[in-house]
Amino acid sequence: xxxxxxxxxxxxxxxxxxxxxxxxxxxxxxxxxxxxxxxxxxxxxxxxxxxxxxxxxxxxxxxxxxxxxxxxxxxxxxxxxxxxxxxxxxxxxxxxxxxxxxxxxxxxxxxxxxxxxxxxxxxxxxxxxxxxxxxxxxxxxxxxxxxxxxxxxxxxxxxxxxxxxxxxxxxxxxxxxxxxxxxxxxxxxxxxxxxxxxxxxxxxxxxxxxxxxxxxxxxxxxxxxxxxxxxxxxxxxxxxxxxxxxxxxxxxxxxxxxxxxxxxxxxxxxxxxxxxxxxxxxxxxxxxxxxxxxxxxxxxxxxxxxxxxxxxxxxxxxxxxxxxxxxxxx
Amino acid sequence: xxxxxxxxxxxxxxxxxxxxxxxxxxxxxxxxxxxxxxxxxxxxxxxxxxxxxxxxxxxxxxxxxxxxxxxxxxxxxxxxxxxxxxxxxxxxxxxxxxxxxxxxxxxxxxxxxxxxxxxxxxxxxxxxxxxxxxxxxxxxxxxxxxxxxxxxxxxxxxxxxxxxxxxxxxxxxxxxxxxxxxxxxxxxxxxxxxxxxxxxxxxxxxxxxxxxxxxxxxxxxxxxxxxxxxxxxxxxxxxxxxxxxxxxxxxxxxxxxxxxxxxxxxxxxxxxxxxxxxxxxxxxxxxxxxxxxxxxxxxxxxxxxxxxxxxxxxxxxxxxxxxxxxxxxx
Numbered sequence: 001x002x003x004x005x006x007x008x009x010x011x012x013x014x015x016x017x018x019x020x021x022x023x024x025x026x027x028x029x030x031x032x033x034x035x036x037x038x039x040x041x042x043x044x045x046x047x048x049x050x051x052x053x054x055x056x057x058x059x060x061x062x063x064x065x066x067x068x069x070x071x072x073x074x075x076x077x078x079x080x081x082x083x084x085x086x087x088x089x090x091x092x093x094x095x096x097x098x099x100x101x102x103x104x105x106x107x108x109x110x111x112x113x114x115x116x117x118x119x120x121x122x123x124x125x126x127x128x129x130x131x132x133x134x135x136x137x138x139x140x141x142x143x144x145x146x147x148x149x150x151x152x153x154x155x156x157x158x159x160x161x162x163x164x165x166x167x168x169x170x171x172x173x174x175x176x177x178x179x180x181x182x183x184x185x186x187x188x189x190x191x192x193x194x195x196x197x198x199x200x201x202x203x204x205x206x207x208x209x210x211x212x213x214x215x216x217x218x219x220x221x222x223x224x225x226x227x228x229x230x231x232x233x234x235x236x237x238x239x240x241x242x243x244x245x246x247x248x249x250x251x252x253x254x255x256x257x258x259x260x261x262x263x264x265x266x267x268x269x270x271x272x273x274x275x276x277x278x279x280x281x282x283x284x285x286x287x288x289x290x291x292x293x294x295x296x297x298x299x300x301x302x303x304x305x306x307x308x309x310x311x312x313x314x315x316x317x318x319x320x321x322x323x324x325x326x327x328x329x330x
Numbered sequence: 331x332x333x334x335x336x337x338x339x340x341x342x343x344x345x346x347x348x349x350x351x352x353x354x355x356x357x358x359x360x361x362x363x364x365x366x367x368x369x370x371x372x373x374x375x376x377x378x379x380x381x382x383x384x385x386x387x388x389x390x391x392x393x394x395x396x397x398x399x400x401x402x403x404x405x406x407x408x409x410x411x412x413x414x415x416x417x418x419x420x421x422x423x424x425x426x427x428x429x430x431x432x433x434x435x436x437x438x439x440x441x442x443x444x445x446x447x448x449x450x451x452x453x454x455x456x457x458x459x460x461x462x463x464x465x466x467x468x469x470x471x472x473x474x475x476x477x478x479x480x481x482x483x484x485x486x487x488x489x490x491x492x493x494x495x496x497x498x499x500x501x502x503x504x505x506x507x508x509x510x511x512x513x514x515x516x517x518x519x520x521x522x523x524x525x526x527x528x529x530x531x532x533x534x535x536x537x538x539x540x541x542x543x544x545x546x547x548x549x550x551x552x553x554x555x556x557x558x559x560x561x562x563x564x565x566x567x568x569x570x571x572x573x574x575x576x577x578x579x580x581x582x583x584x585x586x587x588x589x590x591x592x593x594x595x596x597x598x599x600x601x602x603x604x605x606x607x608x609x610x611x612x613x614x615x616x617x618x619x620x621x622x623x624x625x626x627x628x629x630x631x632x633x634x635x636x637x638x639x640x641x642x643x644x645x646x647x648x649x650x651x652x653x654x655x656x657x658x659x660x
Contacts, residue, residue: 035482037482037485037486039485039486039489040482040485040486043485087451088451091447091448091451094443094444094447095444095447095448112488113424113443114424114425114488115485115488117421117424117425117447117450118421118425118481118484118485118488119481119485120447120451121417121418121421121450121451121454121477121481121484122478122481122482122485124451124454124455125454125474125477125478125480125481126474126478128458128470128473128474128477129470129471129474129475129478130474131470131474132467132470132471132474133467133471134467135467136467137462137463137464137465137466137467137470140458140459140461140462140467140470141459141462141463143458144455144456144458144459144460144461144462145459147451147455147458148452148455148456148459150455151448151449151451151452151455152365152367152370152452154448154451155367155369155370155373155445155448155449155452156367156369156370158442158444158445158448159369
């Protein structure tokens with residue numbers, strides 16, 4: 001499934017098309033996150049080391065370009081969505097008790113949970129303040145509603161932890177909230193502020209949603225099969241926290257009664273040995289391929305949502321992003 | 331210092347003047363915090379049991395009435411500030427490891443820390459979404475900036491925990507952020523949306539700030555001297571977390587070297603016996619009176635900020651609120 005060459009090629013095409021805009025987003029992000037208080041400054045400069053895939057800014061800018069023109073508002077909106085995403089990561093790392101994130105110590109690991117809670121709040125409130133610098137309340141309304149849905153998705157995930165009978169439908173609802181909603185928001189904001197009509201804005205919202213679901217399923221597969229060096233983060237936390245993800249849900253569905261009991265015992269034990277055995281069981285079943293297949297279906301659905309767009313390099317990149325979402329190894 | 335009769339009298343005068351408006355704020359608050367998902371609904375209805383003093387809605391409505399008319403925007407703004415305050419309480423209870431809040435189990439106690447983090451985020455994002463329902467981005471901008479400063483105040487408090495050389499100036503800077511900023515916001519929003527000019531809006535902002543500082547100093551005195559039954563919350567957490575507050579700062583300043591070492595030992599030991607001894611030491615010194623005196627000075631400063639207002643029942647209530655802030659026992 002690894003295609004690092006393709007991923008690199010995709011990133012360099014993105015760079016060619018919207019590189020200067022992405023740079024301006026980075027600059028805006030860094031400018032916003034400076035503070036005279038040394039302790040706050042330290043925290044914020046640590047945060048800037050969590051430099052990730054920048055998927056959300058890329059989504060805002062590419063959907064904008066594909067639907068019309070990239071305007072100054074898009075720089076702000078892209079920085080806002082990345083800031084909100086970063087806030088959720090800082091809070092997620094508390095929930096997951098994660099120690100590393102993008103090859104760097106998490107805030108809860110380097111400082112403590114209290115600092116993580118407040119730094120996440122700082123990022124959320126800063127993002128809203130920045131969104132409020134636009135002319136109308138539209139972005140604030142859309143961003144407020146979406147981030148609220150993200151919280152519900154995450155709350156449901158916490159609530160369903162340890163529910164070993166979680167259905168695929170419940171799982172999809174959770175990731176729709178916790179991951180896909182913010183990607184949907186990026187598509188809608190990108191299109192709307194580029195002057196797209198309501199229909200096209202909603203299609204690009206749907207594109208973001210399907211892409212986000214595909215992306216999260218792939219992420220959950222990586223949590224089971226990936227290696228920490230390549231992904232740059234603590235893996236296996238879904239297993240430790242008894243969060244059921246698609247590969248395990250499929251494995252449990254296809255298992256007979258004896259196997260099922262065995263799998264549940266491994267999950268309940270939650271140690272390294274049980275995790276290794278579960279991984280072996282997953283690899284010898286079709287569950288990982290099935291989960292991957294499901295991610296492919298959402299990627300296909302995302303591509304279909306692009307049908308209202310004229311042919312353009314930006315549209316082709318949005319199409320190819322769907323492959324990246326499901327085929328990446330990091 | 332207890333004057334419950336006065337407090338009750340004040341509350342009934344507030345009730346007489348703005349009761350129906352306060353009721354509408356409560357209704358708006360409850361309406362906003364309903365959710366179809368049973369788990370989220372449970373959490374939100376638990377939150378509604380943290381019914382407190384409603385200081386922030388009262389501030390928005392009284393400053394509005396004192397500066398002009400209460401308008402529909404004020405109901406929304408009052409609900410927003412209460413929701414943000416509730417979000418910070420939910421997150422504070424994680425930081426303080428508090429078990430009870432307004433006579434009810436805290437979210438982290440009844441559920442867990444992860445749920446508290448996400449529920450706080452839910453309340454923050456919901457508040458921003460509600461603020462974005464107003465006509466312009468002004469409220470979102472003011473609210474975003476203020477809540478961001480609240481986070482800095484709280485981060486500084488965490489950072490200075492265990493700093494037994496904390497100065498009064500540093501202490502005041504922290505409470506200016508963590509408590510006074512939101513009260514300042516309430517005054518400014520109340521005045522501005524009632525049609526006050528910039529000068530009056532800023533005066534009422536200053537009123538809120540001074541009131542907030544007075545209120546927080548009184549709260550910190552209560553954490554040392556109050557009883558849990560009357561305040562309805564876990565006390566002594568400042569001591570346990572080695573958060574220096576004004577009474578202790580004053581005590582350390584007035585102590586000779588031997589006493590100072592003894593006090594520091596008690597704080598470092600942090601057990602019930604040390605807390606009791608420290609309380610005795612505080613009571614036999616002038617530190618509590620001095621802290622109370624400082625609170626009175628801020629209350630006086632708050633009253634002076636009202637000088638630009640015409641005489642009215644609302645103005646008199648704002649004046650009397652400053653006494654309540656420093657004299658309350660809950």
